[in-house]
Amino acid sequence: MVTELPVVVGLGPVEASIVDPVFSGHARFVADPGPADLALAVGAIVRAHVTVDSELLDAMPKLTALARTGVGVEKVDVQQAHSRGIPVIITPGSNTTAVAEGTLAHLLALTKALPELTRLVRDNRWTERDGVQVGDLEGGTLAILGYGRIGRKVAQLAHAFGMNVVAYDPYVTDADVPLAASVEEALRSATHISCHLPATPETTGLINRSVIESLAPGTIIVNVARGEVLDLDAALWGLTAGILGGVGLDVFDQEPPQHHPIFDHPNVVLTPHVMGLTTASTAETFRQAALGILAVLAGRPPAHIALPPTPLNGEHHD
Numbered sequence: 001m002v003t004e005l006p007v008v009v010g011l012g013p014v015e016a017s018i019v020d021p022v023f024s025g026h027a028r029f030v031a032d033p034g035p036a037d038l039a040l041a042v043g044a045i046v047r048a049h050v051t052v053d054s055e056l057l058d059a060m061p062k063l064t065a066l067a068r069t070g071v072g073v074e075k076v077d078v079q080q081a082h083s084r085g086i087p088v089i090i091t092p093g094s095n096t097t098a099v100a101e102g103t104l105a106h107l108l109a110l111t112k113a114l115p116e117l118t119r120l121v122r123d124n125r126w127t128e129r130d131g132v133q134v135g136d137l138e139g140g141t142l143a144i145l146g147y148g149r150i151g152r153k154v155a156q157l158a159h160a161f162g163m164n165v166v167a168y169d170p171y172v173t174d175a176d177v178p179l180a181a182s183v184e185e186a187l188r189s190a191t192h193i194s195c196h197l198p199a200t201p202e203t204t205g206l207i208n209r210s211v212i213e214s215l216a217p218g219t220i221i222v223n224v225a226r227g228e229v230l231d232l233d234a235a236l237w238g239l240t241a242g243i244l245g246g247v248g249l250d251v252f253d254q255e256p257p258q259h260h261p262i263f264d265h266p267n268v269v270l271t272p273h274v275m276g277l278t279t280a281s282t283a284e285t286f287r288q289a290a291l292g293i294l295a296v297l298a299g300r301p302p303a304h305i306a307l308p309p310t311p312l313n314g315e316h317h318d
Contacts, residue, residue, distance in 0.1 A: 007040040008293055009033035011056075012047025014069075018283050019045065022290035027297065029290075035059065043293035045069065045286070049255065052076040057084060065089060065296035067289035068306065070276065072226065074199055079308045088306040089292035093149055094285040095276035099224055100153035102275025103194050104161075106222040106248030107142075109269050111135045111192070116266055135218075135245070138162035143186045145206070146196030146225060147172045147179070154194055166190070169197075183211065192220045199226035209234035218245035224275050227253035236262040250275045 005028040010016070016031045023029050030037045038059045045067045046052055052066065057080060067089040068076055078088050109115065113132050120128055142158045144151045147169035155165045155177050165177045168186035172179065180186035183206065187193065193215075197203045207221065207230045221244060223230045230249075238244035239262070246267040255273055262268055292302035 006042040006297060007037060008043035008045065009037055009041040010045050011052070012050040014045045014047065015282070015286055018286040019290040022287055022294065026294055043067070043297065045289045045293070046076065050075065052081070054080050057081065065293045065302070067091070067292050069285045069289055070095065072198060073306045076306070078306050082308045087296060087302060089289060089302045090304050090306050091285050091288035091292070092304055094288050095281035096149045096153050098278040098281035099150045099276040100157055102250060103154050103222055103224050104157050106224070106250070106269050107137065107192055107194065107220065110220045110246030110248055110267065111137055115269060140164070140191035141166065141189050142192045142194060143168065143190035144194050144196060145183065145186065147175055148196065151196040152176070154196070184214065187211065187215060190219060191216065193222070195223040195225045195229050197225050197229050199228040204228040205231050207231060207234070209237060212238040212243055215243055217243055219243065220246045222248035224250040227251045232260050232262050236265065239265050239267055
């Protein structure tokens with residue numbers, strides 16, 4: 001007699017070639033589930049753009065484990081899942097290096113004026129190169145807002161470039177860099193800022209016009225955390241006023257985003273929420289998610305779960 005393997009579904013694009021070997025002999029993975037598959041699902045791997053609410057949970061009455069790639073759970077009703085006895089598995093650390101490297105990529109591109117210099121060469125304006133200000137990371141001060149795994153990795157990379165580093169994180173009491181007591185204190189001497197905070201009522205609009213007005217002229221801001229943290233209207237004002245020397249955005253409060261005038265500014269670098277999605281980090285995220293579901297199916301606690309709403313000491317996405 002052949003025993004049917006339990007069904008695990010993908011909610012959003014999940015690479016079957018990565019999770020199939022993990023589930024082999026233990027579960028059957030369905031990458032593009034229909035209603036019948038959802039009804040049978042005991043596990044689900046969900047990507048960032050998919051919203052998991054009561055209605056979707058109702059469609060999966062047999063669900064015993066839900067794995068969210070990354071650590072941001074804004075689009076998952078964790079309270080509702082918890083009330084149904086469904087652990088929400090997360091995968092911290094799987095994309096730490098990828099996001100940190102992406103942060104440095106944005107910082108370097110803006111500091112070295114790569115977008116403007118590219119346009120000079122492309123438009124045959126070579127003689128104008130002396131009018132473009134090309135800066136250095138060395139000797140600058142990077143203020144890291146949010147000092148979890150990713151923030152700490154960014155600090156390590158920034159130190160390698162000869163930068164001074166200060167961090168702000170209200171939920172961290174022990175760090176390998178100076179910890180500021182407030183955002184204002186962290187930004188006081190900053191030449192560069194990188195955001196690694198989750199989206200919460202406290203962090204939404206945290207970087208606003210008042211904060212930007214207090215910055216030193218030419219400060220560069222990179223946001224690879226959550227779009228809600230940075231007020232784009234205020235950032236555009238800061239660029240126009242010459243307070244901000246550049247803005248790097250990998251995240252947006254709505255994804256895909258509606259066009260914002262800041263997108264057209266020459267000192268802006270834009271990426272579509274992909275800094276954490278390198279080939280290696282994506283594979284590791286999916287693998288950890290699959291292993292978490294297998295642990296629950298085997299009656300073991302998964303390595304990492306998201307708890308019902310509490311202050312988040314969060315990381316990046318995906």
